[in-house]
Amino acid sequence: xxxxxxxxxxxxxxxxxxxxxxxxxxxxxxxxxxxxxxxxxxxxxxxxxxxxxxxxxxxxxxxxxxxxxxxxxxxxxxxxxxxxxxxxxxxxxxxxxxxxxxxxxxxxxxxxxxxxxxxxxxxxxxxxxxxxxxxxxxxxxxxxxxxxxxxxxxxxxxxxxxxxxxxxxxxxxxxxxxxxxxxxxxxxxxxxxxxxxxxxxxxxxxxxxxxxxx
Ligand SMILES: C[S@@+](CC[C@H](N)C(=O)[O-])C[C@H]1O[C@@H](n2cnc3c(N)ncnc32)[C@H](O)[C@@H]1O
Numbered sequence: 001x002x003x004x005x006x007x008x009x010x011x012x013x014x015x016x017x018x019x020x021x022x023x024x025x026x027x028x029x030x031x032x033x034x035x036x037x038x039x040x041x042x043x044x045x046x047x048x049x050x051x052x053x054x055x056x057x058x059x060x061x062x063x064x065x066x067x068x069x070x071x072x073x074x075x076x077x078x079x080x081x082x083x084x085x086x087x088x089x090x091x092x093x094x095x096x097x098x099x100x101x102x103x104x105x106x107x108x109x110x111x112x113x114x115x116x117x118x119x120x121x122x123x124x125x126x127x128x129x130x131x132x133x134x135x136x137x138x139x140x141x142x143x144x145x146x147x148x149x150x151x152x153x154x155x156x157x158x159x160x161x162x163x164x165x166x167x168x169x170x171x172x173x174x175x176x177x178x179x180x181x182x183x184x185x186x187x188x189x190x191x192x193x194x195x196x197x198x199x200x201x202x203x204x205x206x207x208x209x210x211x212x213x214x
Contacts, residue, residue, distance in 0.1 A: 012138040013177040019065075025090040029066045032132075038202040042131065043072040045200040046161050049209050050127055053159065056080035057126030060153055062113050063133025067095025067106075074102050083122065087112040113137070113146065124155040132205070134164045140179045147191040156214025160193060163200075163207040171204065184208060 018024050032039070046069065050057060056078045064070060064084035074082060084106050086092055092110065096103045111118045114137055128150045137146050150160050166181040167173045179187065184206055185196045193210035200207040 010139040010141045010176075013174060015136075015138065019086075019088040020090055022090040022093065025066070025088060025094060029068075029094060036203065036205075038205065039068065040072070041202060042163055042200055042205065042207050043069050044076075045207055046129060046131070046163070047073050047076045049159065049161055049199060050077045050079075053126065055126065057158075058123075059083065059127045059129065060085060060122065060125040062128065062130040062150065063136055064095060065091045065131075065133070067098045067103075069129065069131050070095060070106060071098055071102070074099070074105060079105070080126070081107070083107045083109055083125070085109045085111055085113065085118075085122075113149065114142070116145075116149070119149060119153045122153060124158070125153055126155060126158045127161065128154045128158070129161040129163075131163045132165070134162060135178050138177065140175070140177060143179055144187055144191055147188055147193070151191055151193060151212050154212040156212060158212050160188070160210045160212065161199075161207065162188065162210065163205060165205045168204055173204070181206065 017028050058081040059079060060083045062085050064086050070082060070084055082105060084095060089110060092108045134143055134146050154160055165173055165178055166184055167175045167178045185208060188196045188208060188210045194213050195211045197209045198206060199209050
């Protein structure tokens with residue numbers, strides 16, 4: 001009799017930050033603004049891709065955090081709807097504070113995108129976007145499942161905009177947590193996305209547009 005043993009699931013790479021803690025959420029925000037001066041350029045490339053999409057899209061942002069991207073997109077694009085999904089109420093509070101009256105245009109959803117059922121009842125979106133949040137699945141082996149679930153939330157011919165840091169030879173990022181540069185487009189293609197296009201690459205972080213063929 002053959003005994004088939006499934007490989008043990010990879011252990012989480014521990015996060016140095018508790019995003020649920022309001023003080024740590026605020027500290028992350030201040031720190032990332034300092035450490036990543038390139039972020040506004042990524043936001044603008046994302047907004048350009050949304051405008052080029054040519055309709056008033058329904059947008060879902062995964063791991064929306066303190067609302068920096070939402071602020072840029074709502075201020076520069078004609079948007080049909082904006083769902084900000086995060087598992088941290090502290091992050092949603094920061095986003096509400098940042099957006100002010102524009103927060104009325106955002107539906108804030110408190111969910112964990114590692115839960116296989118996270119997209120239940122949310123419907124389909126013209127645009128799904130994740131900015132520096134895919135690695136929060138806390139192990140690079142789970143990135144394909146993250147892409148699969150993002151695709152499942154995207155309408156046919158809709159787009160997934162994926163931005164995250166990648167591992168560089170001799171760099172400081174943990175290869176258990178982050179994927180290599182070449183693996184970013186490869187994994188998107190393996191999960192069935194088409195027309196995978198690099199939109200911006202700066203400071204060890206890359207933004208891709210990928211189309212869900214349906
Ligand atoms: C590195 S921050 C990026 C925030 C935002 N995208 C930005 O660039 O400003 C990661 C965000 O993902 C959220 N997050 C982490 N793990 C999550 C999970 N399993 N489900 C949903 N959100 C998660 C955190 O609360 C945090 O807001």
